[in-house]
Amino acid sequence: MDSKEVERLENRINDLECQLAFQEDTIEALNNALxxxxxxxxxxxxxxxxxxxxLKTFNESHIADQSQETPPPHY
Incomplete structure (x- = not known):
């Protein structure tokens, strides 16, 4: 391998490490939100x-019985 090939591979590794760090950050943020x-x-x-x-324990006695209610004056 020549020096240019080694440099190219090092750049690719650095790019992959940056992407991995970004993904780990994103996963952590998503986990916190979740x-x-x-x-x-x-x-x-x-x-x-x-x-x-x-609501289940609400007693209907709190509501007036319709048969005992006097009709409104306009009836």
Whole structure:
């Protein structure tokens, strides 16, 4: 191998190392974003469970019985 071939191969290796570093950076950023999204989804699921539980325990006695309501004056 002559010196130009060695230099060309070194340049290719440097380019590949740069690409690898960039990809590792991108993967780390995507992993962080995914982790944050999963945490947000988990919080929302817990909130939905809480709301669903509250709705199940909501007693209909809080709502007036329609048969006991007097009709509005315009009837």
């Amino acid at each position: 982790t944050q999204q999963q945490q947000a989804i988990s919080r929302m699921q817990e909130q939905m469970k809480f709301i669903a539980g509250r």
